[in-house]
Amino acid sequence: MHLGLSRCALLVGERASFNGASALFSYCNRTSTNTFSTCNAFSNRKKSPYSSVDSERYSKLVKSVMTHRVSAQTPESLEEQDTHIYGPVIKSSTPNQPLPKVPKTRHPLLNHEKAFAISETEHGAAPARIILQRGQDRGSVPSVTRILQQTLSPEQQFFLERWRKRMIAQLGEEGFKEYSQNLFRQGKLFHIAVENVLPLKTEEKAPEVPAEVEGYMESIRHVMDDIRGVRAIESRVLHNKLGYLGIVDCVALYRGVLCVIDWKTSERSKPFLDNTYDNPLQVAAYVGALNNDVNYNYQVENGLIVVAYKDGSPAHPHLLSSDQVLQYWERWLVRLEEYSEKS
């Protein structure tokens, strides 16, 4: 206790003197072009009131406070107390950096039997729209979203659950249900609106969009200006070796780069790729599936995630380089393996 008080007093003293010095310094800088002459104030400043203190008389007190060991606390005794209060320290199995998981089997992302389609060759050709046949392979071929959903990390599950509980506390069970359904509805309407606009030539008049998604469409306008040569819209992709399927939102040239494009709506701003959670894995999964689907006679090595905002503020387009897609492909393969091990 004594030690605590004296340390506190010392700290206050230090801070006070520091503030005094810095205040004086800034005063010097503000008031004079000749800093040195004004700062001579240091040398002829007023006598400190402490100079009148009988330092001899108090020196013993100061000495005793500074040297006497009041507390019996040692690192060992503190650790003992902590163990008693909080339980023993459990050392993490991955203390420094968590090792990135590596797929057991590395499947190629690209297909050497296919060519890259870089140019806008199929000009005028209608974009592919391979419809998902509901009946076929039911149950045996899992989808990309299903696999990602079922292999969320414990950390992801924790944060999602925490968010859900907080929202229910705010909105109530019914209110939360309504809120979620509304998010889904907006996402769906937005996708439909984009699909209607995409295949149009520039001179064609865009169809009416529901008022609810006008903001989102305004948000992606600057991105749409950079999109050409649409090859596929809402089209099924099936990886014929790995056995999973999905539906790509769009395949088109973005600034001349052929991409698998995923449109997203979001309430929160997502200016960085990291903000999009598993979305890059989803895109990489689609890229791999498309490259290994006989219905598409070309292959793709880039991805694009476009995050649109309801208030019409500019969408964030996240272009994935071929290296990035390859990295996320590896992570997707890990998730795919986790899924097959589970089921």
Added chain:
DNA sequence: GGATCCTTCTTCTTCTTC
């Protein structure tokens, strides 16, 4: 007609003050 599928979203710090 009913059920099912794919997808649509949700997380990463949290709260007070001007």
